[in-house]
Amino acid sequence: MVAYSFKARFAAPILAGTKAQTIxxxxxxxxxxxxxxxxxQLYTGxxxxxxxxxxxxxxLAVWPIELHLVVGLVFANDGWIRTDEDLDAFARQDGFRDWSDMLAFWKAEHPDAVVFTGILIRWQPLVAVDALDIAAKAA
Structure with missing residues (x-):
């Protein structure tokens, strides 16, 4: 097993199953x-x-990724993500409100980055906590 740690702001989206990837x-x-x-294994702290x-x-998948932070492009899984709508959807999959929120985070964490090259790791989303509560009550 491989462990990944996340900032506390990402705990809720991970637990809700709306964040199922990391860069x-x-x-x-x-x-x-x-x-x-x-x-x-997913952790905070x-x-x-x-x-x-x-x-x-x-x-589920591991792909090379490039984030072109100044021009607003993402290259992942052998394809470009270019439109505002697609960039917002990609950012939401990574636990952000939208592309602007993701850019602000990256600029704060990597102030000198123009292009970030790394990998994108996707996992099976966790079952939302509410769904577990509902299942327990039904049993």
């Missing part, structure tokens, strides 16, 4: 990212006292 830099050395079919295990999910 990461390539790893160096012996450490590696998940591969399709592997289980992922990993290796801190505030560590919270959000859940586990199956990795």
């Amino acid at each position: 990461r830099a390539e790893r160096a050395g012996r450490s590696r990212h998940a591969r399709p079919g592997e289980r992922l 990993l290796r801190t006292r505030q560590c919270r295990h959000l859940g586990e999910a199956a990795c």
Whole structure:
């Protein structure tokens, strides 16, 4: 299993099943990212006292990705994402309100980045917490 840690702002979208992907830099050395079919462990605050295990999910896909932050383009899964509508949809899949929210986050985290090259990891969305509550009440 491969573990991924997220900022606290992403806990709710992950738990709700609306964030089911992450964009990461390539790893160096012996450490590696998940591969399709592997289980992922999802956390906030990993290796801190505030560590919270959000859940586990199956990795569905791993693709190279380029975020062209200045011109507003994304290249992933051998295709370009260009329209405002598609960029907003992509950003929502990554736990943001829209493309503008995603850009603001990336500029704050990577202030000098013009193009970010890394990988996109997609997983089976977690079952929404509400759905678990409903299932428990029905049993």
